Amino acid sequence: MAPTEFEGWLGVDKSAVKGNMKWGKFEPKKWAEDDVDIEISHCGVCGSDMHTLSSGWMPTPYPSVVGHEIVGKAVRVGSNVKHIKTGDRVGVGAQARSYMKKDCPDCSSGLENHCAIESVNTYGSVYPNNEGKSYGGYADHNRTNAHFVFKIPEGLSSADAAPMLCGGVTVYSPLKANGCRPGKTVGKVGVGGLGHFGVLFAKALGADRVVGISRKADKRKDALALGADEYIATSEDADWATKHMRSLDLIISTVSSEKMPMNDYLGLLKTKGTYIQVGAPDGGNLPPVNAFTLIANGIKVGGSAIGAPREIEEMLQLAADKKIKPWVQERPMEDANKVVVDFEDGKPRYRYVFVNKKHT
Numbered sequence: 402m403a404p405t406e407f408e409g410w411l412g413v414d415k416s417a418v419k420g421n422m423k424w425g426k427f428e429p430k431k432w433a434e435d436d437v438d439i440e441i442s443h444c445g446v447c448g449s450d451m452h453t454l455s456s457g458w459m460p461t462p463y464p465s466v467v468g469h470e471i472v473g474k475a476v477r478v479g480s481n482v483k484h485i486k487t488g489d490r491v492g493v494g495a496q497a498r499s500y501m502k503k504d505c506p507d508c509s510s511g512l513e514n515h516c517a518i519e520s521v522n523t524y525g526s527v528y529p530n531n532e533g534k535s536y537g538g539y540a541d542h543n544r545t546n547a548h549f550v551f552k553i554p555e556g557l558s559s560a561d562a563a564p565m566l567c568g569g570v571t572v573y574s575p576l577k578a579n580g581c582r583p584g585k586t587v588g589k590v591g592v593g594g595l596g597h598f599g600v601l602f603a604k605a606l607g608a609d610r611v612v613g614i615s616r617k618a619d620k621r622k623d624a625l626a627l628g629a630d631e632y633i634a635t636s637e638d639a640d641w642a643t644k645h646m647r648s649l650d651l652i653i654s655t656v657s658s659e660k661m662p663m664n665d666y667l668g669l670l671k672t673k674g675t676y677i678q679v680g681a682p683d684g685g686n687l688p689p690v691n692a693f694t695l696i697a698n699g700i701k702v703g704g705s706a707i708g709a710p711r712e713i714e715e716m717l718q719l720a721a722d723k724k725i726k727p728w729v730q731e732r733p734m735e736d737a738n739k740v741v742v743d744f745e746d747g748k749p750r751y752r753y754v755f756v757n758k759k760h761t
């Protein structure tokens with residue numbers, strides 16, 4: 402049975418992102434019979450956690466517990482929940498609830514991740530009707546609506562499954578939706594947590610050629626070992642933008658900088674190619690895009706948000722079937738403050754995953 406009061410790493414102000422979270426108690430959302438309580442064993446560390454700890458996107462409703470790549474054991478299951486039993490190994494991604502009624506055009510067509518009526522993030526959201534706040538996975542327990550709680554397929558370790566729940570699906574979804582398949586060439590800009598999944602999933606979906614694109618040359622060996630056919634180091638390879646011009650059908654960008662060389666990235670697209678932005682800069686602004694770059698090449702620029710529940714299930718099964726092996730580095734959850742600082746220093750290769758030794 403889960404406790405009524407939970408404990409976790411609370412960000413109490415912007416300094417949390419500098420390694421200043423405090424361990425403490427918090428009150429989970431009000432229990433509903435559609436919910437599942439999870440005893441957390443693992444939680445991935447995502448770039449979005451940092452934007453939230455620092456109030457980079459918008460003011461965070463502190464105290465806030467971040468972490469939305471959660472895996473653990475279901476310890477309390479609401480009476481309305483059919484697909485999960487107490488004791489199951491389950492996971493939660495970046496979304497904790499949506500409106501889920503027929504009059505929502507998104508929820509009723511399997512696009513819950515785009516619900517504009519009542520979307521609740523796994524952390525940093527306030528539930529309607531005084532149900533409380535959402536708190537994430539740098540913690541001992543989590544409470545989430547069962548529609549957003551997934552059984553982890555056998556064959557996937559908890560440490561490998563955790564970062565797929567946000568980082569994995571955020572690239573899997575736009576790769577699938579934008580025609581990543583045999584015959585296509587795909588570029589991944591930003592070989593970090595999301596980007597490394599991009600290389601793995603683009604290959605798993607059968608792309609002919611996958612190109613990793615990041616700033617420094619020191620990730621070249623890793624990108625090729627992950628399965629990329631080529632790697633571009635934008636800070637070090639001379640003339641990369643002209644040398645690789647019009648070579649890619651699809652680009653997924655995980656970079657979250659207002660200063661990134663976006664027009665050069667767009668120039669890498671073949672005629673009629675597609676660029677999808679998933680990296681989310683503080684403040685939300687992208688660099689200005691030159692209209693002639695879009696017009697001359699006939700290209701499209703779009704975005705994508707995490708993935709819908711059905712896509713998360715499909716991705717987990719694909720990863721289990723194809724034995725996809727992410728590069729994770731397990732870190733003790735008690736070292737969370739040091740881990741956040743290491744993340745901000747760009748050290749993960751390629752995803753840190755907390756292990757909660759109380760529950761493993």
Ligand code: NAP
Nearest residue numbers: 448449571591593594595615616657658679680681706707
């Ligand atoms: P991450 O592990 O830090 O990876 C980002 C990578 O971008 C870095 O490894 C960095 O690699 C590369 N990069 C290239 N140019 C950069 C620049 N000018 N400034 C900073 N980095 C640059 O972070 P992540 O967890 O993959 O998350 C990436 C972004 O996606 C975050 O903004 C996150 O909030 C967002 N996100 C969006 C969604 C969504 O639904 N759309 C979901 C999850 C996360 P190099 O140092 O090698 O260049």
Ligand code: ZN
Nearest residue numbers: 447449567568
């Ligand atoms: Zn995330």
